Amino acid sequence: MRLTRLYLPTLKEVPAEAEVVSHQLMLRAGMIRKLAAGVYSYLPLGLRALRKVEQIIREEMDRAGGQEVFLPGVQPAELWEESGRWAVFGKELLKFKDRHDRDFCLGPTHEEVITDLVRHEVRSYRQLPLLLYQIQNKFRDEVRPRFGLMRGREFGMKDAYSFDADDAGAERSYQQMYEAYSRIFERCRLRFRPVEAETGAIGGSFSHEFMVLAETGEDSLVSCTACAYAANVERAEIGPARQASPAEPERPLEKVATPGMKTVEEVSRFLGVEPRALIKTLLFETEQGPVAVLVRGDHQLNEGKLRRHLGCDLLALASESMVEELTGAPMGFAGPVGLKARLLADQAIRVVRNGVSGANERDAHLVHVNHPRDFQPATFADLRVAAEGDPCARCGGEQRVSRGIEVGHIFKLGTKYSEAMGATFLDEAGRERPMVMGCYGIGTGRTVAAAIEQNHDEHGIIWPVPLAPYQVYILPINVKQGAQREAAEGLYRELTDQGLEVLLDDRDERPGSKFHDADLIGIPIRITLGDRALKGGRAEVKRREAAAAEEVPLAEVGARVLELVRG
RNA sequence: CGGGGCGUGGCGCAGUCUGGUGAGCGCACCUGCCUUGGGCGCAGGGGGUCGGCGGUUCAAAUCCGCCCGCCCCGACCA
Incomplete structure (x- = not known):
């Protein structure tokens, strides 16, 4: 492709709206443009990178026995009512009516559609297992889209669904996908880590997220x-x-006056003790009645863990009036001693010695609070958010916290959808049974963004070869010089004929502009043709990530480039 | 949804507080000349209902009201 023909609007300045580096670089490198909040167009360069990711995914899905399908983006409400998610999915589901006043939504995911498809066609265990996947845009009306392609409202995703006859089969399918995902992200040359994860609105029993390690990631992993x-x-x-x-x-045990001191920070500063000596008492309303939870002052409660521990659906921090009713004191002075409520505690509370807690009395706290002398929770459990340095649950070792971008997520769904929607088959004994399902997603655009987060410098993107929109950038210093132009055209033909994806910067621009654009769009190999090397019949070959170029005789450039691309 | 901020040519911004000077600067774009190893130089030029609607005023980018869009923080979340 010639730069004089390529639709590549690069930007010198950073658009004000872009926070994270991948977003900035994708805008500056002319890969994407925003149409509305969280909705982006792909330009030629961006689309080529996206297609690279998609192709790797396709190959690995096919290798794992998957078959590609393409499901509708617009979905009828009835399916979502069947699975029970029309009401539950919430405002992220973009709903609308057609001209006949029938309800539809834009698909945020495709469990319903795929389950519907399969239940009509699969009747026998002989047709299982089945693995279907598609690559398609999803729409989720995110509360706050941000970071460009990282959290859009419309976004590209590969989603796969497995159907098995039993749990053991589903387990195998899950394992296969786990391995396929690892291969995919390795082939994308990403530094990533599979982590155990929550199942959220998709549901199911078990799941892993594939996290690309990056400081700007929205997720924390331990x-x-x-x-x-x-x-x-x-x-x-x-x-x-x-x-x-x-x-x-x-x-x-001793009561001390703490006028107006409500937060952990205020109390610890006022009394001159570390936050870790404080016992935070959090009051919640649940459908099972009020619950008090104790967490160390420097720890954070994990509401998901609490919810699972209690097995409740409703879990909300108690209102001000509720707090007063339970503790007899305004907010900020609750404590476990003498509290008449169901009492749970994080396990770290067990070893707090001479702690500080609210006194259940306005402007007063208790010091030298000790378990079990002064209070006795019904249970101790793991209820807090893990932090740097916490002991590992498996081996007791030390845990580390890092940031990551969730690029893939695999779920063991079980029979949640097959039972709700009647996706059943007859087993060998002629019994009707629900299929055991799994679902497996990869954010395609997000993977491209994550690759840029991990591979860039102050000049621009540094594409890993497998994702690069083009592999080679041929840069004649001055296209008006016949020798340079001819050498460039010759190499362009030769490399293109070898099957390489080549950009030829045939623009009549200053060399500086061309070098800057080449660095910005991050093509892995740059070939510079200037008088300096050309006099000796050579070209300069430079890898994007390298500091210096090497001089290569023109006749050997093709071989050298192939070597670099493969290497 | 709560809090904060922004909206002026394609991009980045100044001007708004304190209403009135020909709406301005840098980049980009067009023409010509010049130049060609890291975003050259000179000259000329095109492009704006100052987010929208309404109000105040002799006069509104500027003051007031409502609306829309976008960004950031939080809550939320495959």
Whole structure:
């Protein structure tokens, strides 16, 4: 492709709306343009990178026994009512009516559609297992789209669905997808980590997220420095707290005045104690009645863990009036001692010695609070958000927290959808049984963005060869010089004939502009043709990530480039 | 949904507080000349209902009201 023909609007300046580097670079490199909040157009360069990711995914899905389908983006409400998600999915589901006043939505995911498709056609265990996938845009009306392609409202996704006759089969399918995903992200040359994850609105029993490691990631993940355990912080289990040794002696319980001191920060500063000595008392309303939860002052409650522990659907922080009713004090002075409510505690509370808590009395706290002398929770459990340095739940080693971009997510769904929607088959014994399902997603645009987050410098993108929109950038310094132009055209033909994807910068521009654009769009190999090297019958070959170029005789450039592309 | 901010030519911005000077600057774009190893130089030129609607005023980009769009923080979330 010739630069004089390519639709490549690059930008010198950073558009004000772009926060993260991948968004900035995709705009500047002319890959994408925004149409509305969270809705983007792909330009030729961006589309080529996207297609590279999609092709790798296709190959690995096919290799794992998948078959590609293409499902509708517009879906009728009835299907969603059948699965029960029309009401539950919430405002992210973009709903509308057709001219006959029938309800539809833009598909945010395709479990309903695929289950509907399969239930009509699959009758026998002989037709299982089945793995179907598609690559298509989804629409989720996100509350706050941001970071360009990282969190759009309309976004590209590969979604796959497995149907098995039993749990063991579903387990195998899941495992196959786990391996396929690992291969996909390896082939994309990404630094990533599979982590145990929450299942959220998709439902199901078990899942892994594939996280691309990046500081700008929206997710936090916890990994053990000693063993293989890794999980999304939302999910990450924490091992039992270590007892401080030697244990401090218990001191007598004492009430102190803390006028107006409500937050952990205020109380700890006022009393001159570390936040970790405080016992936070959080009050919740649930359908099972009010619940009080204790967490150390420097820890954060994990509502997901609490919800699972209680097995409740409704879980909301208690209102001000509720707090007063339960504790007899305004918000900010709740404590476990003498509190008449169901009491749970994070396991770290067990080893807090001479702690500080609210006194259930306005402007007062208790110091030297000790378990079990002063309070006795019904249970201790793992209820907090994992933090740097927490003990690993599997091996007791130390956990580390890092940031990641969720590019893939695999779920073991079980029979949630097949039962709700009647996707059944007859087994060998002639019994009717629900299919056991799994679903597996990869954000395609997000993967491109993640690759840029991991591969860039101050000048622009540095594409890994497998994702590069083009592999080679031929840059004649001055196209008005016949020798340079001819050498460039010759190499362009030769490399293109070899099957390489080549850009020829045939623009009559200053060299500086061309070098800057070449660096910005990040093509892995640049061939510069200027008088300097050309006099000796050579071209300069430079890898984008390298500091210096090498001079290569014109006749050997083709071979050298192929070597670099493959290498 | 709560809090904050922004909207002036394709992009980045100034001007708005304190109403009135020919709507301006940089980049990009067009023409000509010049130049060609890291975003050259000179000259000329095109492009704006100042987000929209309404109001105040002799006069509104500027003041007031409503609406729309976008961005950031939080809550939320495959």
